[in-house]
Amino acid sequence: MSILEEITAHKRLEVEALQRSRPLAELRAGLRDLPPAKGLKFSEALSAPGVSLVAEIKKASPSRGLIRGDFDPAALASAYRKGGAAALSVLTDSKYFQGSDEHLETARRSCDLPILRKDFTISAYQVYQSRLLGADCVLLIVAALEQAALGDFVSLAAELGLDALVEVHDEGEAARAVEAGASLIGVNNRNLGTFEVSLETSARLAKMLPAGKLKISESGIGTYQDILTLGGLGYDAVLVGEHLMRQPDPAAAARKLMTGVSS
Numbered sequence: 001m002s003i004l005e006e007i008t009a010h011k012r013l014e015v016e017a018l019q020r021s022r023p024l025a026e027l028r029a030g031l032r033d034l035p036p037a038k039g040l041k042f043s044e045a046l047s048a049p050g051v052s053l054v055a056e057i058k059k060a061s062p063s064r065g066l067i068r069g070d071f072d073p074a075a076l077a078s079a080y081r082k083g084g085a086a087a088l089s090v091l092t093d094s095k096y097f098q099g100s101d102e103h104l105e106t107a108r109r110s111c112d113l114p115i116l117r118k119d120f121t122i123s124a125y126q127v128y129q130s131r132l133l134g135a136d137c138v139l140l141i142v143a144a145l146e147q148a149a150l151g152d153f154v155s156l157a158a159e160l161g162l163d164a165l166v167e168v169h170d171e172g173e174a175a176r177a178v179e180a181g182a183s184l185i186g187v188n189n190r191n192l193g194t195f196e197v198s199l200e201t202s203a204r205l206a207k208m209l210p211a212g213k214l215k216i217s218e219s220g221i222g223t224y225q226d227i228l229t230l231g232g233l234g235y236d237a238v239l240v241g242e243h244l245m246r247q248p249d250p251a252a253a254a255r256k257l258m259t260g261v262s263s
Contacts, residue, residue, distance in 0.1 A: 003062055004120075004192050007096055008144050011120045014095075019125055027128040031160070034132065042114040042137035042163040043184055045086045046214055051231040052086035053258050054116065054216065055250070056241030057107060059091070060098040063195045068245045073103040076250060077111035083254030089116040089239055092133075101133055108134035116165055116239075120144060127156050137163040137184070142173040143192065151180040165216065169201070174208045185209055186239065190219040199226060206233040224260035 001009075046052045057080075059071045077088060090107050091099035104117055117135035121127065122144060130138045140153050150166070157164040166182035168174045169192060177185050187209075189201045197220035209215050217235045221227070222243040230238060240257065247253035256262050 002192060004141070004143055007062075007093070007120050008122050010095055011093075011122050015123045015125055018129075024125050024128065027125065027132060030132055031128065037136060037161055039112055040114055042087055042116060042165075043214055045114050046184075046216070046237040048086065051227050051235060051258070052237040053080075053084065053254060054087045054089050054237055054239040055080035055083070055085035055244055055254055056089040056118065056239060057091065057103060058089075058097060058099070058118075058241045058245055059103075061242070062096045064242060066098070067242055073106040074110040076245075077107040077113070079249075079251040080244070080254055081111045081113055083251035084258055085113060085254055086237065087114045087116065087136075089118045089241065090135075092117055092119045101129075104133050104135060121153060122149075124153065124156055127153055127160065127162070131160045131162055135162065137165055139165050139167060139186075140182075141167045142176050142180075143169060147176060147180065150176065154180050154182055167218070168205065171205065171208060174205050178208075178210060178213075182213070184214045184216070186216040186218050187235075188218045189221075199229065202230060202235065203233055206235065209234075222257070224257060227258060 057073050057076050060066045090104040091097040092101050092104055093099050114136035116137040117130045118139050121138055121140055138157050154164045165184050165186050166177040167186040167188050168177050169188050187202045187205045190197045202217040215235045216237045216239055217230045218239040221238045221240050244250050244253050
């Protein structure tokens with residue numbers, strides 16, 4: 001069993017438990033009283049000229065263990081905003097990434113940047129839940145979903161006023177993302193089988209992503225030269241987590257990554 005299969009199997013059990021404690025009908029009722037989202041949509045924030053930064057709030061990962069001990073989602077969100085990030089990504093998976101829904105809610109209160117809920121979406125329940133938590137975008141991993149569910153979740157997200165970042169790892173998944181109607185496509189440079197990371201994945205798949213799609217490169221990005229290279233390949237944004245999370249000054253690290261200039 002791959003790590004993704006292990007995570008999604010656990011996630012199904014987790015979502016089943018959530019549905020027993022708070023049924024989907026209750027989530028839908030809660031949405032009726034929710035005010036419209038304010039500020040830029042996630043996709044709009046990444047549409048500015050040049051390469052935009054999606055800065056990630058992530059405490060740990062299965063492959064790297066604990067990434068940041070002094071973990072303060074509010075301070076990190078504010079630092080990323082100060083450092084010029086266009087949007088945030090917040091890990092909410094608890095078992096494998098030591099994340100929580102509260103981390104997203106805290107970041108939402110601390111910062112006005114649009115937020116991606118970074119989790120393993122395997123049910124429509126989680127899409128509704130993400131809107132209630134204050135997310136602006138949900139993550140849909142092609143490798144974790146059947147094609148019908150992928151298309152349904154892309155449509156449901158749009159219906160709820162959310163963007164959907166559809167994540168791919170290879171050519172077949174890129175074709176599936178396009179077929180599902182994804183307008184925001186993330187290329188993950190991490191091999192899910194070996195955990196090896198190579199920007200060559202973004203270089204290879206860039207040729208498959210149609211014009212008019214917002215393109216994000218994810219994982220393994222840590223230098224200004226990486227930003228220049230990915231911008232030259234047509235990427236609109238980069239999603240960076242571990243590199244920034246390990247820095248003593250995340251705001252300064254974000255500025256240096258995106259401009260090449262220390263401050």
